[in-house]
Amino acid sequence: MRPATELIHAGERTDAGKTTSLTMPIYETSTFIFESVADLIKYQEGKLNGYLYSRYENPTVVAVEQKLAAVDGAEASLLFSSGMAAIATAMMSLLKSGDEVVCSAAIYGGTFHILEDLLAKFGVAHRFVSLDDLANLARVIGPKTKMVWFESPINPTLRCVDVRGVAAACKKAGVLSVIDNTFAGPLNQPVLSMGIDLSMQSATKYLNGHSDVTGGALSGTRALINPISKTRRLLGGIMDPLPAFALGRGMKTMPLRVAQHNANALKVAQFLEGHRAIERVYYPGLASHPDHAIATQQMTGFGGVVTIDVKGGKDGAFRAFDKLKVIKRAASLGGVESICSLPILTSQYGLTDEELEKAGVSKGMIRISIGLEDPQDLIEDLDQALNK
Ligand SMILES: *Cc1c(COP(=O)(O)O)cnc(C)c1O
Numbered sequence: 382m383r384p385a386t387e388l389i390h391a392g393e394r395t396d397a398g399k400t401t402s403l404t405m406p407i408y409e410t411s412t413f414i415f416e417s418v419a420d421l422i423k424y425q426e427g428k429l430n431g432y433l434y435s436r437y438e439n440p441t442v443v444a445v446e447q448k449l450a451a452v453d454g455a456e457a458s459l460l461f462s463s464g465m466a467a468i469a470t471a472m473m474s475l476l477k478s479g480d481e482v483v484c485s486a487a488i489y490g491g492t493f494h495i496l497e498d499l500l501a502k503f504g505v506a507h508r509f510v511s512l513d514d515l516a517n518l519a520r521v522i523g524p525k526t527k528m529v530w531f532e533s534p535i536n537p538t539l540r541c542v543d544v545r546g547v548a549a550a551c552k553k554a555g556v557l558s559v560i561d562n563t564f565a566g567p568l569n570q571p572v573l574s575m576g577i578d579l580s581m582q583s584a585t586k587y588l589n590g591h592s593d594v595t596g597g598a599l600s601g602t603r604a605l606i607n608p609i610s611k612t613r614r615l616l617g618g619i620m621d622p623l624p625a626f627a628l629g630r631g632m633k634t635m636p637l638r639v640a641q642h643n644a645n646a647l648k649v650a651q652f653l654e655g656h657r658a659i660e661r662v663y664y665p666g667l668a669s670h671p672d673h674a675i676a677t678q679q680m681t682g683f684g685g686v687v688t689i690d691v692k693g694g695k696d697g698a699f700r701a702f703d704k705l706k707v708i709k710r711a712a713s714l715g716g717v718e719s720i721c722s723l724p725i726l727t728s729q730y731g732l733t734d735e736e737l738e739k740a741g742v743s744k745g746m747i748r749i750s751i752g753l754e755d756p757q758d759l760i761e762d763l764d765q766a767l768n769k
Pocket residue numbers: 463464465466489491532536561563564583584585586595596597
């Protein structure tokens with residue numbers, strides 16, 4: 382069935398026969414009863430479809446994992462207590478001492494610190510390459526490279542890389558391709574169908590969509606997901622049943638939400654592009670974006686994040702930022718509420734001028750996560766803030 386149908390029905394009633402509940406209940410339990418020693422033996426031998434302990438698996442979580450697998454077009458999916466738990470568990474599971482990870486120069490700060498502060502201690506090396514190098518990946522992959530980890534679009538410039546190209550180069554070199562697909566999501570950018578091995582998302586963002594759950598997600602083949610599932614048992618980063626239920630509820634309306642985020646963001650981006658207080662607008666859906674062509678080839682929608690460069694640099698951006706009324710000043714993205722952040726005070730905090738320039742980040746940037754309010758109200762809010 383198609384994604385909109387799968388998101389509503391996948392995983393629901395998977396306990397049918399036990400209850401007649403239309404929706405999957407919240408199994409708020411840490412453990413599960415076995416009726417006999419015979420059942421316990423059958424479970425351990427994989428002959429009984431049951432549950433042992435909620436750090437391993439929980440029926441509410443499994444139900445939402447089935448929705449995720451359906452929308453990602455994956456054989457198997459896993460949910461985690463945060464995006465960071467998903468990233469750490471995937472890397473700890475798939476990498477060993479002596480391996481090297483190649484990543485795009487601009488990646489999520491948390492991912493950067495896992496590589497830089499944590500995995501480096503265990504003998505896993507990493508190398509950052511520029512987006513242009515990533516497009517010529519075959520040149521960049523070395524004998525120790527085990528994994529290529531990248532993002533597209535990238536925060537906050539929304540620069541894009543050729544996802545199919547990276548996947549194909551990795552396949553040819555026998556290297557795992559992993560994308561952090563948080564910004565686009567599977568409806569706008571179905572990365573597994575483009576040949577990517579493992580898709581990671583912060584479920585905190587568009588998957589849940591209501592700014593009230595922290596979660597992470599991984600999707601891929603069963604062969605890749607099974608060992609990660611074992612590592613998840615050890616590290617203990619599985620999502621709890623209560624947030625899983627909220628996430629599953631959010632995911633049912635994802636096609637509607639994502640379509641509206643796309644439409645609202647495009648409208649706002651088009652308005653801002655003509656504004657006299659704006660230096661530049663970064664949105665992959667605009668013809669002026671440097672990666673508009675590749676974005677058009679690989680995305681069916683351009684997402685809900687718009688970044689602007691305000692005239693007057695830091696002072697201009699700070700002034701406009703403080704004047705916004707409908708759009709709230711908060712980190713994160715992907716919720717029904719429009720929120721905005723200043724890259725130099727969040728994702729790029731503490732970088733030198735040189736490092737900022739390398740990341741393509743200016744001091745006058747404001748990143749806006751366009752929500753589901755009436756876009757005209759967002760436009761008027763931005764207009765009044767920028768005019769001041
Ligand atoms: C938010 C985010 C993460 C981390 O996810 P958490 O749910 O905050 O742990 C990773 N990658 C990207 C691109 C993100 O935006």
